[in-house]
Amino acid sequence: GENVEQHPSTLSVQEGDSAVIKCTYSDSASNYFPWYKQELGKRPQLIIDIRSNVGEKKDQRIAVTLNKTAKHFSLHITETQPEDSAVYFCAASMGNTDKLIFGTGTRLQVFP
Amino acid sequence: NAGVTQTPKFRVLKTGQSMTLLCAQDMNHEYMYWYRQDPGMGLRLIHYSVGEGTTAKGEVPDGYNVSRLKKQNFLLGLESAAPSQTSVYFCASSPLTGTYYGYTFGSGTRLTVV
Numbered sequence: 487g488e489n490v491e492q493h494p495s496t497l498s499v500q501e502g503d504s505a506v507i508k509c510t511y512s513d514s515a516s517n518y519f520p521w522y523k524q525e526l527g528k529r530p531q532l533i534i535d536i537r538s539n540v541g542e543k544k545d546q547r548i549a550v551t552l553n554k555t556a557k558h559f560s561l562h563i564t565e566t567q568p569e570d571s572a573v574y575f576c577a578a579s580m581g582n583t584d585k586l587i588f589g590t591g592t593r594l595q596v597f598p
Numbered sequence: 599n600a601g602v603t604q605t606p607k608f609r610v611l612k613t614g615q616s617m618t619l620l621c622a623q624d625m626n627h628e629y630m631y632w633y634r635q636d637p638g639m640g641l642r643l644i645h646y647s648v649g650e651g652t653t654a655k656g657e658v659p660d661g662y663n664v665s666r667l668k669k670q671n672f673l674l675g676l677e678s679a680a681p682s683q684t685s686v687y688f689c690a691s692s693p694l695t696g697t698y699y700g701y702t703f704g705s706g707t708r709l710t711v712v
Contacts, residue, residue: 520700532700588641
């Protein structure tokens, strides 16, 4: 069935360093790839998304890249700050639908 | 404009008891979803609805039922709770297919079945 794999499961970085989280998906018909940030005890919140007709998208310190041929997409956070500490989830649409399959999450810790 | 509201926020059930989780959205979204979140397993889709009066199964539907009698409400029912249903449940909504604006999530319900 459809699957999204996410790596690493945990990531620790020093404040100011960059962080990269990678995801792969199995459904070649997937065409929407959002990323969510979930702080402890709170709801997931959309931070950035990318559609299949775009290879890269940037929003201030956050960027997402997509390689449809390899079925890979990645989240890049530059100049990390302690408030970036959270669990990050990638997701891919189930084909051409609004249903999403989520990765298992990456716990990012940014140390001052 | 409250977005997506879930009730209750916390609940403890005994094995075999039943309960209903309520999700309400005020954004006029067509699509609504119920996910469960377990450690190390991300978010898994239980059931979803593409409009008033419609429901469909997701990845892990067993042991759950849903109803969407009104566009703004999506109910998740557990008829006979089991310890394996201990989880955090999130409701989400999104606009019509093809718009891809991502989900708006509720604040979650932490359910413990003892």
